[in-house]
Amino acid sequence: MSQLLLNALHCHNQERPPIWLMRQAGRYLQEYQVMRKGRRLYDLFHDLEAIIQATLLPINLLQVDAAILFTDILTVLEGLSIRYDFVDGTGPVVHALPDELLMIEPQTAYAHITSAIRALKKELSVPLLGFAGAPFTIACYLIEGKTSRDQAKTKRRLFSDPAGFQELIDTLTTATIAYLNCQIDAGVDAVQLFDSWASALGVWEFREYCLKPMQKIVSAIKPRVPIILFCRGSSLFASELASLKPSAISIDWSGDLPTIRKGIPRTIALQGNLDPMVLYGTRAGIEQATDRLLEGMQKEPGYIFNLGHGVLPDTPADHVKFLVDYVRTRSEAFAAA
Ligand code: CP3
Numbered sequence: 399m400s401q402l403l404l405n406a407l408h409c410h411n412q413e414r415p416p417i418w419l420m421r422q423a424g425r426y427l428q429e430y431q432v433m434r435k436g437r438r439l440y441d442l443f444h445d446l447e448a449i450i451q452a453t454l455l456p457i458n459l460l461q462v463d464a465a466i467l468f469t470d471i472l473t474v475l476e477g478l479s480i481r482y483d484f485v486d487g488t489g490p491v492v493h494a495l496p497d498e499l500l501m502i503e504p505q506t507a508y509a510h511i512t513s514a515i516r517a518l519k520k521e522l523s524v525p526l527l528g529f530a531g532a533p534f535t536i537a538c539y540l541i542e543g544k545t546s547r548d549q550a551k552t553k554r555r556l557f558s559d560p561a562g563f564q565e566l567i568d569t570l571t572t573a574t575i576a577y578l579n580c581q582i583d584a585g586v587d588a589v590q591l592f593d594s595w596a597s598a599l600g601v602w603e604f605r606e607y608c609l610k611p612m613q614k615i616v617s618a619i620k621p622r623v624p625i626i627l628f629c630r631g632s633s634l635f636a637s638e639l640a641s642l643k644p645s646a647i648s649i650d651w652s653g654d655l656p657t658i659r660k661g662i663p664r665t666i667a668l669q670g671n672l673d674p675m676v677l678y679g680t681r682a683g684i685e686q687a688t689d690r691l692l693e694g695m696q697k698e699p700g701y702i703f704n705l706g707h708g709v710l711p712d713t714p715a716d717h718v719k720f721l722v723d724y725v726r727t728r729s730e731a732f733a734a735a
Contacts, residue, residue, distance in 0.1 A: 399524065400463060404587060407626070408667075409666070409699050412699065414726065414733040415695065415729050417702070417704065418527070419709050423452045423453060423455050423456050426711055427455060427715055433448060440482075443468075446510060446513055449514040460719055460722045464526070464588075467511070471539075472539060475540075476507045477501055477504050477507040478501055478569070478573055479502055488544055490545065495540045511581065511584070519584075526587055528588075530589065530592070531574075531594070532608060532615070533570035534599070537567060548598060556603065571615065578618075578619050586623065590625070590626040590627075591612060591626070591628065593612065596631055604635065608629065612642055626644065631652075632670075633651075636662060649668055650670065651673035655694055668695075671706050674706065674707055674713070677714065685724060692728055
């Protein structure tokens with residue numbers, strides 16, 4: 399198996415930086431659209447063959463250095479018997495949040511995920527990343543019922559019933575650890591935690607409802623496999639995230655990565671930082687933005703090339719392919735220089 403990603407996660411990489419992309423298997427790929435046509439997304443996420451095929455698509459089409467399991471952050475809810483669905487044009491929806499959350503046996507709840515991981519591990523020659531949503535982001539989906547821009551209902555709940563909200567976060571933290579442990583038992587090589595809505599919070603609430611649960615998750619998981627932390631607003635929150643001593647932090651596109659690097663201990667790897675919308679521009683623009691990043695992070699043994707957030711659904715697929723090829727060629731030159 400290629401060691402580039404794992405070496406970078408341990409801040410030991412002496413070769414070119416590895417590259418993978420958040421949402422690398424998605425609608426921007428025509429091959430994915432063909433798989434998806436006429437099918438409900440929920441069904442796709444529960445079809446073993448589809449999970450395997452979608453996970454492998456970007457590996458075969460783009461030759462990225464890591465695979466990420468094709469599932470969604472809402473899958474964790476299956477271990478709490480909470481029903482959800484995906485509605486075209488709306489995204490994920492949770493119809494009702496039960497008064498009491500009961501955990502069911504994780505091995506049973508997540509059997510489709512663990513079977514897919516076992517099968518994928520036999521096929522892949524690059525590491526397989528597992529993932530989960532962070533408790534705060536999952537709480538947002540539970541309380542809002544769907545994607546929200548400002549998380550107003552969630553924040554109203556948090557400020558009006560802090561004890562109840564804390565209880566929900568604690569339950570989700572326990573479920574997330576159980577879910578990630580199932581993924582690790584089945585063979586994932588590293589995991590990423592997505593706190594996509596963390597930036598809706600002020601700093602004090604961020605510390606209470608994002609950092610503290612993430613700390614529990616990092617403490618449980620990092621002794622087993624490397625863990626990458628992502629949140630929207632990670633440029634701003636980088637040093638707070640670093641205080642949890644994760645293996646890596648995935649940085650959005652707001653901050654200057656080499657400057658952020660100076661403030662983070664050298665034992666923590668950094669990932670990301672390219673604005674996904676650069677891919678809407680010209681090839682010359684993609685080259686320029688990539689060169690700037692690679693130059694700034696030259697000879698960094700703990701850098702993983704990625705976008706600052708996921709590939710957008712209407713991104714030209716040929717530009718994504720161009721980016722991956724360009725990063726591989728240019729970063730080899732930078733590594734050799
Ligand atoms: O990166 C990958 O290729 C792996 C798969 C992956 C999916 N969701 C599959 C998916 C990952 C890592 C996720 C994480 C996820 N899901 C997050 C965290 C990352 C982030 O973007 O901040 C969040 C917030 C979600 C919730 C979610 N699921 C949203 C907002 C959507 C998109 C709705 C839309 O219509 O665009 C989904 C659906 C979803 N999850 C798709 C995929 C490939 C879209 C698939 C489709 O419509 O066919």
